[in-house]
Amino acid sequence: MLRTIAVALLGLYLIAIGLWPPAAAPVAAALTGAAVIVGLVPGPAWLGLGVITWLRNRKAVA
Helix, strand or coil, X not given: CHHHHHHHHHHHHHHHHCCHXXXXXXXXXHHHHHHHHHHXXXXXXXXXXXXXXXXXXXXXXX
């Protein structure tokens, strides 16, 4: 909780002094790269990976 408040206050401080765009640029670039990678993989492949992960990590039925 304290960390969330600290990050929010840091964001407000950066917006107030006008440094938000340069400070947020690396985060935006990383999110754009992640979106490109996720977009390259077809939806059924993500669905299949999700099913495989769920099957491997579910609790054993006794």
